[in-house]
Amino acid sequence: xxxxxxxxxxxxxxxxxxxxxxxxxxxxxxxxxxxxxxxxxxxxxxxxxxxxxxxxxxxxxxxxxxxxxxxxxxxxxxxxxxxxxxxxxxxxxxxxxxxxxxxxxxxxxxxxxxxxxxxxxxxxxxxxxxxxxxxxxxxxxxxxxxxxxxxxxxxxxxxxxxxxxxxxxxxxxxxxxxxxxxxxxxxxxxxxxxxxxxxxxxxxxxxxxxxxxxxxxxxxxxxxxxxxxxxxxxxxxxxxxxxxxxxxxxxxxxxxxxxxxxxxxxxxxxxxxxxxxxxxxxxxxxxxxxxxxxxxxxxxxxxxxxxxxxxxxxxxxxxxxxxxxxxxxxxxxxxxxxxxxxxxxxxxxx
Numbered sequence: 001x002x003x004x005x006x007x008x009x010x011x012x013x014x015x016x017x018x019x020x021x022x023x024x025x026x027x028x029x030x031x032x033x034x035x036x037x038x039x040x041x042x043x044x045x046x047x048x049x050x051x052x053x054x055x056x057x058x059x060x061x062x063x064x065x066x067x068x069x070x071x072x073x074x075x076x077x078x079x080x081x082x083x084x085x086x087x088x089x090x091x092x093x094x095x096x097x098x099x100x101x102x103x104x105x106x107x108x109x110x111x112x113x114x115x116x117x118x119x120x121x122x123x124x125x126x127x128x129x130x131x132x133x134x135x136x137x138x139x140x141x142x143x144x145x146x147x148x149x150x151x152x153x154x155x156x157x158x159x160x161x162x163x164x165x166x167x168x169x170x171x172x173x174x175x176x177x178x179x180x181x182x183x184x185x186x187x188x189x190x191x192x193x194x195x196x197x198x199x200x201x202x203x204x205x206x207x208x209x210x211x212x213x214x215x216x217x218x219x220x221x222x223x224x225x226x227x228x229x230x231x232x233x234x235x236x237x238x239x240x241x242x243x244x245x246x247x248x249x250x251x252x253x254x255x256x257x258x259x260x261x262x263x264x265x266x267x268x269x270x271x272x273x274x275x276x277x278x279x280x281x282x283x284x285x286x287x288x289x290x291x292x293x294x295x296x297x298x299x300x301x302x303x304x305x306x307x308x309x310x311x312x313x314x315x316x317x318x319x320x321x322x323x324x325x326x327x328x329x330x331x332x333x334x335x336x337x338x339x340x341x342x343x344x345x346x347x348x349x350x
Contacts, residue, residue: 006068006069007024007030007070007072008032008065008069008072008073009033009034010056010065010072012033012044013041013043014043014182015180015182015211017073019179019215020075020215023212023215024219031047031049032052032069033049033050033052034076035051035052036053037055043179052064056076056099057099059099062103063103070109070110071112073112073113074101074113077150079117079184080146089149090145090152094149094152101157105164109166111225113221114154114167114168115218116150116153116154116157119147120151121133122135122138122141123137128297130299130300130301154169166227169221169228170214170218170305171232172209172214172234173209173232173235173298173302174207174298177211177212180211180326190323193244194324194341195334196337200256201256203240203297205297205299206298209319210319217313218233220310221305224308224309231308231309233305233311234300234301235316235319237299238316243316246316250320251341251342252340
């Protein structure tokens with residue numbers, strides 16, 4: 001690809017998408033973005049991109065945005081653990097992906113990078129052995145509509161690759177860092193910790209990675225990824241206890257010392273899901289899918305991306321630091337808790 005390459009980035013105003021956008025702009029690419037009307041575009045402020053309004057579910061809008069593009073980063077997805085209507089996950093994550101792949105093939109683009117998820121990968125040995133791209137899941141372990149819809153979408157991508165579409169798959173683990181305005185379920189963990197809303201921890205493992213490293217992995221897959229090949233974009237496997245300890249060390253805030261049994265966490269989530277979500281039709285305080293994920297040890301091995309793409313992530317503590325700094329400076333933390341922070345990271349909080 002040359003400096004004159006024009007790429008379409010879906011979800012460019014989102015967490016991972018904006019990191020990808022910043023990086024490819026730095027590399028001299030021209031960027032077109034498909035922006036859903038009414039969505040938050042603050043992550044794109046100051047960036048020179050062409051903004052095309054449209055919904056991923058609208059084939060015509062996708063084709064319009066794709067016009068003149070040499071490559072595509074399909075980052076957009078509905079990433080959350082609950083919605084009033086589960087069909088929305090399939091409309092966005094599956095139908096939207098089909099629209100992107102169809103438009104890409106008609107436009108004759110030279111490369112597509114599809115952002116999948118490690119949620120569609122099987123957990124080896126109850127999470128004791130890091131999983132790889134060839135660790136296939138038990139379907140019963142695909143908890144909730146987000147994972148299931150992404151599993152279906154991934155097979156649409158593999159089908160397109162088998163039919164000749166030049167597409168590679170990247171699978172981020174649990175990214176942290178600036179720009180997580182949602183915040184995503186991953187970033188919510190850091191926000192809740194900073195606000196003192198995590199009374200205890202469960203015995204689990206999370207693979208933590210800086211969002212800018214995930215963006216670098218996208219670019220490497222765009223430049224070097226094999227057709228139909230998938231790549232885990234990970235960082236460092238941390239127990240939740242260790243992750244909270246690192247946040248405590250960075251901020252000076254007390255870490256929870258109560259170890260919560262898995263059964264208790266799942267029971268609380270079941271009540272929240274059925275009462276708040278089912279009866280009151282509002283977002284559950286503790287979505288059952290989130291609880292199931294948080295009580296599953298999810299360790300990953302990203303050797304394939306390191307060896308085939310040259311992917312090299314930074315230490316997880318740097319991702320935690322960047323995330324905590326950003327949430328503190330962007331007003332996600334209550335003033336009382338903010339005043340309690342005694343920052344020990346590399347840079348002070350303003």
